[in-house]
Amino acid sequence: MSDIEYPSDLVELESAAWAEIQAGRLTVATAQAVHQGIAEFVARDDVTATRLDVEMGLKRAVRHPADA
Template sequence: MAIELTDELIELERRAWVEQQAGALTVDTAVAVQAAITAHAEATKQGRMAVEMALKKHVRHPDPDE
């Protein structure tokens, strides 16, 4: 089963990734991403780790065909 990701979740992770690449990731951003991942996983009845892994892959290693 494919993990479904929301636009809001993707945008939060993109923001965190940009901050991380710049060496400027804030605690607030990291906490916001983790809270959103947890809430999404619970709402969709998916594993939190599976959601996080799919999200990171989507943002950091996008499929060029999408």
């Protein structure tokens, strides 16, 4: 998971979602934007990771940057 290079826009979406989660106000629109961004990223020809691996790695990179 750590060898995946996430585009900055996807990291920004996940960061926004994480901030909303921490504030207790995650919106459906934000959650859908993250899921859509992940789906589009995984659909690229050069991405061999599964959607689940991408999502888990992205969450880890945003929520625990020292571990990533």
